[in-house]
Structure formats: C-alpha cells, structure tokens
Amino acid sequence: MKTALCPICRxxxxxxxxxxCSRRCxxxxxxxWFGEDYKLSTEEPLTNDGE
Ligand SMILES: [Zn+2]
Structure with missing residues (x-):
C-alpha cells in the first residue's frame, strides 16, 4: 500500500x-481556506471607502 503524504508538511x-498527518495540519x-493564515492575493482592488 502506498502511504499518502500530508499536503501540509509532507x-x-x-x-x-x-x-x-494530524489534526493540526x-x-x-x-x-x-478561511483566510486565517493565508494571505490571498487580491486580484481585484478593494476600494470600499463608502463605509
Ligand atoms: Zn502534516
């Protein structure tokens, strides 16, 4: 059987x-996915100065 590798830490x-490999990963x-620890590259400029 092949052993799958954790996509986070390999x-x-x-x-x-x-x-x-663990709950942490x-x-x-x-x-x-929730953007907590991952900075998304902003593809569209956010200009929300109307708030
Ligand atoms: Zn891992």
Missing part, C-alpha cells in the same frame, strides 16, 4: 486524519 498521513488547511 509527512505520512495518519489514518485518523486523512489526508493529513487539518486545521492549518482549513485555516487557509
């Missing part, structure tokens, strides 16, 4: 946390 993934990945 360690072998754990059965309980597939495809990640899973949360890191989630955080990226």
């Amino acid at each position: 360690k072998p993934s754990a059965e309980d946390h597939k495809p990640f 899973r949360e890191v990945d989630l955080g990226r």
